[in-house]
Amino acid sequence: MAENRPSASIEAVESGLAAQGYIASRQIATAVYLSQQIEKPILVEGPAGVGKTELAKAIAAWRGLKMIRLQCYEGLDEAKALYEWKYAKQLLYTQILKDKLGEVLGGAETLHAALEQLHDFGDVFFSKEFVEPRPLLQALEQPAGCVLLIDEIDKSDAEFESLLLEILSDFQVTIPELGTVVAVAAPTVILTSNSERDLGDALKRRCLHLHIGFPEQKLEERIVESRVPGISQTLRKQMVGFIHEVRTLDLKKLPSVSETIDWARVLVLLQAPELGHEIVKDTLNVLLKYEADIEATMPQVSTFIAKATRQNVFG
Amino acid sequence: MRENLHRFFRAARGAGVRLSPAESIDAMRAVAKIGFTDRSVLRDTFLLTLAKTQDEKKALGDCFDLFFDQPEPSQPPPEDSETDEKDAPESGAAADSPGDAGGGDEQAEGLGPLAQMLLAQDRNEIAAAMANAASAASLSDIRYFTQRGIFSGRILDQMGIQRLRDDLDNLTATNPALAERLTAALDGLRDTVRETVSQALMLYGREEAENLRNEILRNAPLSRIEPRQVEQMRHLIRQIARRLRERYSKPRKRQRRGHLDVRRTIRRNAAWGGVPFLTAWKRRHRDKPKIIALCDVSGSVARVSDFFLLLIHSLHEVVSDVRSFAFSGHLIEVSDILESKSPEEAMAEIMSKVGFGSSDYGNSFVDFEDEWMNAITPQTTVIVLGDARSNNLDPRADILRRIGERSKRLVWLNPEGRMAWGWGDSEMPRYSTFCTVVRQCATAQQLERAVSDIVASYQ
Numbered sequence: 001m002a003e004n005r006p007s008a009s010i011e012a013v014e015s016g017l018a019a020q021g022y023i024a025s026r027q028i029a030t031a032v033y034l035s036q037q038i039e040k041p042i043l044v045e046g047p048a049g050v051g052k053t054e055l056a057k058a059i060a061a062w063r064g065l066k067m068i069r070l071q072c073y074e075g076l077d078e079a080k081a082l083y084e085w086k087y088a089k090q091l092l093y094t095q096i097l098k099d100k101l102g103e104v105l106g107g108a109e110t111l112h113a114a115l116e117q118l119h120d121f122g123d124v125f126f127s128k129e130f131v132e133p134r135p136l137l138q139a140l141e142q143p144a145g146c147v148l149l150i151d152e153i154d155k156s157d158a159e160f161e162s163l164l165l166e167i168l169s170d171f172q173v174t175i176p177e178l179g180t181v182v183a184v185a186a187p188t189v190i191l192t193s194n195s196e197r198d199l200g201d202a203l204k205r206r207c208l209h210l211h212i213g214f215p216e217q218k219l220e221e222r223i224v225e226s227r228v229p230g231i232s233q234t235l236r237k238q239m240v241g242f243i244h245e246v247r248t249l250d251l252k253k254l255p256s257v258s259e260t261i262d263w264a265r266v267l268v269l270l271q272a273p274e275l276g277h278e279i280v281k282d283t284l285n286v287l288l289k290y291e292a293d294i295e296a297t298m299p300q301v302s303t304f305i306a307k308a309t310r311q312n313v314f315g
Numbered sequence: 316m317r318e319n320l321h322r323f324f325r326a327a328r329g330a331g332v333r334l335s336p337a338e339s340i341d342a343m344r345a346v347a348k349i350g351f352t353d354r355s356v357l358r359d360t361f362l363l364t365l366a367k368t369q370d371e372k373k374a375l376g377d378c379f380d381l382f383f384d385q386p387e388p389s390q391p392p393p394e395d396s397e398t399d400e401k402d403a404p405e406s407g408a409a410a411d412s413p414g415d416a417g418g419g420d421e422q423a424e425g426l427g428p429l430a431q432m433l434l435a436q437d438r439n440e441i442a443a444a445m446a447n448a449a450s451a452a453s454l455s456d457i458r459y460f461t462q463r464g465i466f467s468g469r470i471l472d473q474m475g476i477q478r479l480r481d482d483l484d485n486l487t488a489t490n491p492a493l494a495e496r497l498t499a500a501l502d503g504l505r506d507t508v509r510e511t512v513s514q515a516l517m518l519y520g521r522e523e524a525e526n527l528r529n530e531i532l533r534n535a536p537l538s539r540i541e542p543r544q545v546e547q548m549r550h551l552i553r554q555i556a557r558r559l560r561e562r563y564s565k566p567r568k569r570q571r572r573g574h575l576d577v578r579r580t581i582r583r584n585a586a587w588g589g590v591p592f593l594t595a596w597k598r599r600h601r602d603k604p605k606i607i608a609l610c611d612v613s614g615s616v617a618r619v620s621d622f623f624l625l626l627i628h629s630l631h632e633v634v635s636d637v638r639s640f641a642f643s644g645h646l647i648e649v650s651d652i653l654e655s656k657s658p659e660e661a662m663a664e665i666m667s668k669v670g671f672g673s674s675d676y677g678n679s680f681v682d683f684e685d686e687w688m689n690a691i692t693p694q695t696t697v698i699v700l701g702d703a704r705s706n707n708l709d710p711r712a713d714i715l716r717r718i719g720e721r722s723k724r725l726v727w728l729n730p731e732g733r734m735a736w737g738w739g740d741s742e743m744p745r746y747s748t749f750c751t752v753v754r755q756c757a758t759a760q761q762l763e764r765a766v767s768d769i770v771a772s773y774q
Binding site for chain 2: 010026027031038205208
């Protein structure tokens, strides 16, 4: 695992991610580089479908690390995110060891001695053996380090945020019965958020804050090129130009990068030589997810195609 | 360089980016790794470590550009400071425009360093000297625009203006032509210093100036603020709304004591044959506030109502249900207008519908009882905002009593001072007997407290 050492420079990050098919902007590469250098989590915000989750996957693939994903939702708590006791196993063991228990306690003559022996016994039952590690604890226990993706943190409750604070700042968790578990190797932590609610200041303070917006036209063309290699250069330029025009409209949900890629795939599949009025009209539902948005865009399609084509000729 | 970073952090705070010491430490650690060579990377680094929202990123980006685009003066490499004073340095700070350094060569002997510098017209050198003087005068401590003169004076003193004046006096006698050139150069220097100070004020003084202005605004009577302040006041109200949202939108930890939720406990422990390892407790359901606001929009109360409605309607996260009504002679519901339009348009429309009449509280209450009385539930807080001046018409306090009985709380906010209640045509004493709370509400600060109390009563 030669790639495991901290990347030498920002360019190395950029090319490393590019090798995994993730075209990162300079700012994203800087964030990834910094998070390795000063060992801080990255909080990624931005509209849906701009590649927030993809970034974590690309980092994991590039550095040859395991990726552990924790999907947040309302009601997520300690037992599902951090650790849980294996109650059933504990119960089963007590049942099986019942006879043994009698033997152990049989030797004790006074109540005090029996209690002493029972103490040792109790500690056995609250040991690592009976802890069921959930994603967060798993991440700390990876010997080679890992990429921990905490997805859509804004969907979880405010209490869960507070639970994360210890992990994010010190890479450790405290389990009352066992003590503090410190990370074997500090994991690379990526948190993503769709800004559905404002995150607490305490959480934000512990992270590098990266905002991924819609990419610039040149960058988006490169992304399409790497994701959909079969597409011709003219069509690529036209469709990206078209999408950038669509994004200027006031829509309910703007098409983001994932939609661009889907659309590119569809256009390749339909073997469209270039962007035409008909084909755009037929495939607009790939790009826009609301009826009202499609209706708002429909009358503008011709203008946008013309603009995109003209740009293509002069640019 | 550390000095410069600290100055930048201070400037960033001035630009409205909330920076904690921990964040500035992070930024410094990051900068130590990144270095200063590439400005765009440095900019990205600051944006990543310091700014935590999109707005802050924008503000910080602007601040970064302003800070590092200053005429290099305020950014001198510190180790040059000694050499600058004595002899002409080769390096100095990066040149703004090294083109016009070829001016006068006839160096007059026996002149002070500043005079020589000015006559040589070496911009780099002057800039560097000015930067040193600026840091010696601790220019970054500037806070108010009234301090501009003091700081300009201090910088000029540091640069040796005293000696220059003596030189000038001598030269006028011996070499008038040279003296004239020197005077012109001195004027130029004064302008540059003034500019530097203004820029520093913009960078470092903004926070203080804004705080001062907000403090004044918060305590100004809403009904008497000038039209040009309305926009600022709206901004302030939005800030207040944000603060209230942050304080009250987070669900407080619910009580875990009380009754066992048997149904959920059994279901949760099914895996262990119903042996209750995990317990589930009944939770207390907490209501979000429901508010019905009745606002007088006649005369001087209109402006207060305007801000009040703006505040109430920007509390979506905290308040589940708001219905607003406006009245002067009669009463209409205005919730939809406020939800769908911008504050200015909405207020204009409301005023055109019900505004500018003489207020008739009795009639308006009758309107409310006829149509909307059953909107009031035992969870509702009813807020009446008005001066209770009913032009000697029937006050219909009996309706207000019924409103009070139906609702959780009835709050009356009156923009007038307590002294005026009950004088002239004010019906306040009669109304106040039926209200849960009566309070004065004339300034933004009082408005914040009033709304905060109402929301807090649901927590």
